[in-house]
Amino acid sequence: MKRFVLLAVLLFVYGCAYSFVGQNSSMMGGIKRLYIDNVVNLTTQPNLQIYLKGDLINTMNLDSRVSVVESKDGADGILRVSILHYVIEPISYDESGLSSRYRCTIDAKVSLISKNGEELLNNREVSSYRDFNASGSVDATEKARREVSKEVIKDLADKIKDLLFVGF
Numbered sequence: 001m002k003r004f005v006l007l008a009v010l011l012f013v014y015g016c017a018y019s020f021v022g023q024n025s026s027m028m029g030g031i032k033r034l035y036i037d038n039v040v041n042l043t044t045q046p047n048l049q050i051y052l053k054g055d056l057i058n059t060m061n062l063d064s065r066v067s068v069v070e071s072k073d074g075a076d077g078i079l080r081v082s083i084l085h086y087v088i089e090p091i092s093y094d095e096s097g098l099s100s101r102y103r104c105t106i107d108a109k110v111s112l113i114s115k116n117g118e119e120l121l122n123n124r125e126v127s128s129y130r131d132f133n134a135s136g137s138v139d140a141t142e143k144a145r146r147e148v149s150k151e152v153i154k155d156l157a158d159k160i161k162d163l164l165f166v167g168f
Contacts, residue, residue, distance in 0.1 A: 025165045027066050027077070028112055028120040034066050035075035043086040048106070051150060052083065055157035063161065077120065080111040081160065084125070088145060091131060098134075102141075104148045105129040110160050126163060128156040 027034070036056050041049035056079070060068045069075050085107040090099035106128055112121035132148040134141045 025065070027164050028166055029077060029114045029118065031075075031077035031112070031114065031120075031164075032066060033069045033074060033076045034060060035069050035072045035078045036060070037078055037080045040080075040082040042082055042084055045086040045149075048083050048086060048149070048153065051153045052081065052108070052157060055154050056081070056160060059157045059161045065165070076115050078113045078115075079160075079164070080113070081108050083108045086149075100134050101131055102134060102145070103129055103131050104145065104152050106149070106152045106156055108156060108160070110163060112164060121164070124163060126156060126159050128152045128159060130155070 036053060039049035039053045039056075041047075057068050060066055072078060083106060085105065087103075087105045089103050089105070090101070091103045092099070092101040094100040108126050109123045110121060110126055111119065111123055113119055130148045130152050132144045135144060
């Protein structure tokens with residue numbers, strides 16, 4: 001009987017502490033209002049910065065713990081992101097020696113600055129990649145490259161968001 005009571009008490013105590021992961025976490029520095037600065041693209045691949053900034057805004061807007069603001073004046077913190085590398089490289093070949101599978105990798109550096117100028121995150125590197133198959137035609141392979149590049153950018157935005165939250 002004592003074991004049953006002890007088990008019941010333990011279940012009650014641990015059950016009260018249960019919560020979903022990430023639910024009670026907050027952004028570094030307690031930031032609630034975030035300004036996302038224009039993304040800097042240091043690669044030769046055009047428009048990556050436009051896609052990444054859009055995905056960052058969308059990803060942050062889906063999270064109730066933070067709101068994205070349109071000016072630095074109304075922000076508790078500023079997010080700065082630079083895209084460092086965009087690489088498409090073959091990772092497997094067919095029997096004739098032609099590339100049959102490629103990897104798209106995008107690397108970025110991320111900084112988070114509080115409204116009083118404190119660097120909460122300084123040039124932290126984040127990377128994402130996806131693999132894709134080469135098709136029979138150059139046009140189909142190029143289309144696959146464009147689509148996978150957008151997937152990598154979306155994943156990079158998710159990784160950046162996760163990086164900004166404490167206790168996630």
